Each structure stands twice: as structure tokens, then as C-alpha cells.
Amino acid sequence: QVHLVQSGADLKKPGASVKVSCKTSGYSFTAYYLHWVRQAPGQGFERLGWINPNSGVTNSAPSFEGRVTMTRDTSIDTVYIELSGLTSADTAVYYCARGREKGSPAYLDYWGQGSLVTVSS
Amino acid sequence: DIQMTQSPSTLSASVGDRVSITCRASQSISAWVAWYQQKPGTAPKLLIYKASTLESGVPSRFSGSGFGTEFTLTINSLQPDDFATYYCQQYKTYFTFGGGTKVEIK
Numbered sequence: 001q002v003h004l005v006q007s008g009a010d011l012k013k014p015g016a017s018v019k020v021s022c023k024t025s026g027y028s029f030t031a032y033y034l035h036w037v038r039q040a041p042g043q044g045f046e047r048l049g050w051i052n053p054n055s056g057v058t059n060s061a062p063s064f065e066g067r068v069t070m071t072r073d074t075s076i077d078t079v080y081i082e083l084s085g086l087t088s089a090d091t092a093v094y095y096c097a098r099g100r101e102k103g104s105p106a107y108l109d110y111w112g113q114g115s116l117v118t119v120s121s
Numbered sequence: 122d123i124q125m126t127q128s129p130s131t132l133s134a135s136v137g138d139r140v141s142i143t144c145r146a147s148q149s150i151s152a153w154v155a156w157y158q159q160k161p162g163t164a165p166k167l168l169i170y171k172a173s174t175l176e177s178g179v180p181s182r183f184s185g186s187g188f189g190t191e192f193t194l195t196i197n198s199l200q201p202d203d204f205a206t207y208y209c210q211q212y213k214t215y216f217t218f219g220g221g222t223k224v225e226i227k
Contacts, residue, residue: 107155111164
């Protein structure tokens with residue numbers, strides 16, 4: 001079966017950076033884009049961007065450009081997202097999710113369990 | 122960005138009821154809509170894609186319809202497991218989600 005397993009919760013101070021990992025299994029890692037989405041407490045979803053695990057090409061949502069870096073390690077079928085310049089507004093659960101359609105845009109058929117990032121002094 | 126406006130934001134219903142949730146897109150998106158179910162503390166689960174295609178393993182009491190700018194998720198004969206929050210998502214251009222509809226017990 002397809003599984004996406006994310007790193008655990010993290011507490012960061014304002015101004016710091018956070019890196020979240022998403023390890024995939026059960027399918028061909030390079031065949032599907034992986035997307036990052038976040039959900040602030042009690043709120044809806046916000047797109048951060050996507051990575052093509054085959055080429056490493058990424059695309060960030062305009063509101064995160066310059067602050068977000070997405071990478072992948074094909075040797076361990078894992079993608080990463082790093083968000084810098086954290087503020088309290090970045091407190092959220094961060095999800096990785098697989099895009100069913102090749103490329104972007106896509107609907108998301110498998111999701112990681114989520115990684116809570118809390119930004120507090 | 123294409124905006125997705127979902128209504129109602131909260132819906133009170135009883136087991137066995139038929140419920141409908143609507144999503145309106147700010148511009149035509151053909152049938153590029155998906156619906157998800159989310160329970161507290163868990164990741165969303167894909168229910169429907171391409172407006173009306175049921176994801177494998179999802180009960181047939183869930184159905185989707187619509188094209189262009191107006192879309193509907195219908196749950197026939199609501200079951201106890203269906204009390205959750207539902208989100209629509211457009212994927213014509215990047216993707217954006219609706220604000221969610223919480224289906225609660227009446």
C-alpha cells in the first residue's frame with residue numbers, strides 16, 4: 001500500500017527555520033508529484049507548493065516564494081520542505097500529499113499524517 | 122487564484138438524512154473538482170474527483186455532481202461515520218480549497 005510518513009511535531013522560535021520530511025513507500029517515488037499543504041488551527045487549507053521527485057523541479061505558491069525550499073532524496077524516497085523566517089502565522093499542521101495526475105495541478109489521493117509546527121517565543 | 126466558496130459552513134443532520142454541500146468556483150473550472158472528508162486530528166481522505174468519480178473504496182452513498190462553477194457533494198442516508206468536515210478543491214489552476222462544511226449531529 002501507499003504510505004506517506006512525516007516527521008514529528010516541532011517547536012520553533014520566531015525567525016527560525018523548520019524542515020519537515022515526508023517518506024514515501026508503496027509506489028514508484030519518481031512517478032508522481034508531491035505537494036505540500038498546511039492547515040492552521042481550526043482553519044482551511046493553504047497550498048505551499050510541489051516538487052517533481054523525478055527531476056527535482058519545484059514550484060512554490062506566490063505567497064511563500066523566497067521562504068520555502070523543497071528538496072528530495074531519491075535514495076530514500078523522501079521529500080522535504082523547509083520554511084524560513086517563521087512567525088506565529090506559520091503555526092499549522094503541514095501535510096505532504098501525492099498528486100494523482102502526473103504533473104500539476106492535481107487532486108491529492110494519499111496524504112501524510114501531518115506535522116505540527118508551532119512557532120512561539 | 123480561483124476562489125472556492127463552500128456552503129453551508131455548518132450543517133446539522135441526523136443519521137439516515139440526505140445532505141448536500143455546495144461549492145461555487147469564482148470562474149469556470151470544467152469538472153476539475155475533488156471532495157475530501159476530514160475528521161479531527163487526521164489527514165483528509167479523498168472521496169470524489171473529477172466532480173463525480175467516486176474514489177475506490179468510498180461508499181456509494183457519497184456522490185458528486187456539477188460542471189463549470191457550481192458543484193455538489195451529496196451523502197445519501199447519513200451514517201454515524203460520516204460526521205466530519207468536508208472540503209472541496211479545484212485543480213484547474215494549481216489548486217485551492219473551499220472553506221469547509223462541518224456536518225454535525227442534530
